[in-house]
Amino acid sequence: MSTRSMVISTVWLALFTASAAFAEGPNLGKPIDTADIAAWDISIQPDGTGLPPGGGKAADGARIYAEKCAQCHGPDGKGGVAGVTAAPLVGGAPITDISAAMKTIANFWPYATTLFDYTRRAMPWQQPMTLANDEVYALTAYILALNKLIGEDDTMNAQTLPKVRMPNRDGFIVRFPDAM
Amino acid sequence: MGGSDRRRRGAKYSRIEAVAGNGLLDRRALLGRGVIYAGAMSTGALGSFAAAAEPLKDAPLTDAPWSREPGAAIEPYERPSRFEKTVVRTLSNPNGQPGAQGARTPHHLVNGVITPNGLHFVVSYGGAPDIDPDKHRLAIHGMVKQPLVFTVDALARYPMVTRVTFLECGGNSAPLFSPQPLQANVQALHGLASCAEWTGVKLSTLLEETGIDPKARWFIAEGADAPHLSRSVPLKKGLDDAMIALYQNGERLMPANGYPMRLLLPGYEGNMNVKYLRRIKLVEEPAMSYWESKVYAQILPNGKAYQFYLLQEVKSFITQPSPGLTLKGPGLYEIAGITYSGAGRISRVMVSADGGRSWAEAALQEPILSKAFTRFRMPWRWDGSAVVLQSRATDEAGNVQPTRAEFVAQRGELKTVPPVAAVLNQHCNAITSWAVDSAGEVKHVYA
Numbered sequence: 001m002s003t004r005s006m007v008i009s010t011v012w013l014a015l016f017t018a019s020a021a022f023a024e025g026p027n028l029g030k031p032i033d034t035a036d037i038a039a040w041d042i043s044i045q046p047d048g049t050g051l052p053p054g055g056g057k058a059a060d061g062a063r064i065y066a067e068k069c070a071q072c073h074g075p076d077g078k079g080g081v082a083g084v085t086a087a088p089l090v091g092g093a094p095i096t097d098i099s100a101a102m103k104t105i106a107n108f109w110p111y112a113t114t115l116f117d118y119t120r121r122a123m124p125w126q127q128p129m130t131l132a133n134d135e136v137y138a139l140t141a142y143i144l145a146l147n148k149l150i151g152e153d154d155t156m157n158a159q160t161l162p163k164v165r166m167p168n169r170d171g172f173i174v175r176f177p178d179a180m
Numbered sequence: 181m182g183g184s185d186r187r188r189r190g191a192k193y194s195r196i197e198a199v200a201g202n203g204l205l206d207r208r209a210l211l212g213r214g215v216i217y218a219g220a221m222s223t224g225a226l227g228s229f230a231a232a233a234e235p236l237k238d239a240p241l242t243d244a245p246w247s248r249e250p251g252a253a254i255e256p257y258e259r260p261s262r263f264e265k266t267v268v269r270t271l272s273n274p275n276g277q278p279g280a281q282g283a284r285t286p287h288h289l290v291n292g293v294i295t296p297n298g299l300h301f302v303v304s305y306g307g308a309p310d311i312d313p314d315k316h317r318l319a320i321h322g323m324v325k326q327p328l329v330f331t332v333d334a335l336a337r338y339p340m341v342t343r344v345t346f347l348e349c350g351g352n353s354a355p356l357f358s359p360q361p362l363q364a365n366v367q368a369l370h371g372l373a374s375c376a377e378w379t380g381v382k383l384s385t386l387l388e389e390t391g392i393d394p395k396a397r398w399f400i401a402e403g404a405d406a407p408h409l410s411r412s413v414p415l416k417k418g419l420d421d422a423m424i425a426l427y428q429n430g431e432r433l434m435p436a437n438g439y440p441m442r443l444l445l446p447g448y449e450g451n452m453n454v455k456y457l458r459r460i461k462l463v464e465e466p467a468m469s470y471w472e473s474k475v476y477a478q479i480l481p482n483g484k485a486y487q488f489y490l491l492q493e494v495k496s497f498i499t500q501p502s503p504g505l506t507l508k509g510p511g512l513y514e515i516a517g518i519t520y521s522g523a524g525r526i527s528r529v530m531v532s533a534d535g536g537r538s539w540a541e542a543a544l545q546e547p548i549l550s551k552a553f554t555r556f557r558m559p560w561r562w563d564g565s566a567v568v569l570q571s572r573a574t575d576e577a578g579n580v581q582p583t584r585a586e587f588v589a590q591r592g593e594l595k596t597v598p599p600v601a602a603v604l605n606q607h608c609n610a611i612t613s614w615a616v617d618s619a620g621e622v623k624h625v626y627a
Contacts, residue, residue, distance in 0.1 A: 025389050026337050029320070029328025036329070037321050040459050042408065043400050046468050072278060085279030098357070098479040098592045099604040108477075108485070111468045118470035121408035122306070125278045128406050172477065172487040179490050180397075180414045 044117040048162030054133040055157030061142025090146045106147040112164035201534035203561040207543035272601040284371025287499045293553035295374035302436040306406035313440040322461035325391030338381040344552040345446040348373035348492045351603035361624045365503040375553035379427035396462040403456040412466030447522030447551040478606040481592035494521035495609040496573035507620030510564035521575035528574045529556040535568035535627040569614045584610040
């Protein structure tokens, strides 16, 4: 790194890129490449970065939902299953109270990519990470279609999902921007 | 101590003038005087303040059975006395149904500032995984020069740091959003906060070895638990005081607190301190995970919602006395409580015994550490009348804990009274008020 570029770097940048050249650490980490981390790298960005190949439609999602999701989230995503705290996946009146119970996918979630991400990483509750990517896309399409956020026949994939405009996309305020 | 001695010292104490309404005494009365209280505090089975000393003739000093035979064999790992079995966390989801579980710290039954590991609060979204540390790995990748993966043994060979810091769930104190004061104890109201000594490797130490792409602004932290819990954290915090914590109060982390390692972000919202940490990915923009874009985003009265709240703001609450700890008659007491701020050290705690009309400065127990619990104490002469106790903290950044009315004016309150264990709101740091009636009973009120 040239002296000039160090000067124009921020302090932390200078510390953590320039000093790496002469820092003597234990160096006990094992180098890995993209292929090594692939099975763990399930992060999805709102712009679609990280979304896998494949796709699915609501009709396929409905079948998977009935088999793997309805027991907790209720038929048609409406919740209300006794003894289970799983949130309804459909509906949501305009927010008129500050209670978290008001929040739904349709009235609160800012990004549709989060629906794919959370379903893949955390659902079904008893067997997370067992759904194929096509199944996750189909379930995502089903839930978005039930909420009338996409059409019944729309295919959700790495190109279409990030383009779904969620109604509450601009409903957020960053509390402490200086910390970011 | 003889009766005459007690009377003499009591008389000396009684000369101390009240410095605020309803009998608050100068905090300097606590310093170097060996103050004797008429009603020493007790956290026994009755959960009440002990009565003034009983005449000895009713309880003569004799050799008890346990003084006349050898005691029990010493255990390799000791557990608390059987007489302390009520000092436990309360569970929001005792049957462990699918969904969140909250285990709350019994602040009214412990003292000092370090939360014992078995009593440290937990919020769990997928149970405590049974992780074999030999098979656990931490990968750091994304916008780095050289992605690396570390074993637990490898991390244990890195230079370590130790610090005391509190952790607090973003949803702690949520009952104060209720339109009516919920009749619950300090454990139910504020039990999703704890404080421990954590030891581990600074994240910045590991990032020196991976190198950082200058465009990276955030990192995504992810756990090895069933929900693969994932939060986006500003890289600025990662290069400041973030730690990969391996030890909690000297021993390896408790299973429900992230064994074998967790991310520790001093002063930041508990959920961001990702447990069972297995992956850190440097990125340009936050991932907008379920937890940051939905769960921990607080709705505001205008219909918008806060996002990336990050900090746990300045707070204090009185733990002794508090609901369930009944005062046994007029006399001298110590009001004690906990205070902390995610922005740094606590600079001052004021206490009121008249619902906020007058205030006196409490003594702060050293050491006063940044982003850690600090214990405050205030001597108090209770005359037996009805009073309202409050505490109000200020941190070194000048942030002052708001009254509940001030807080609600900004942030709103619920329209209906919620179940006490429900967490329907986040990030309340308002003042808590305890009303003491003439019988010494303590209740939660809004004042």
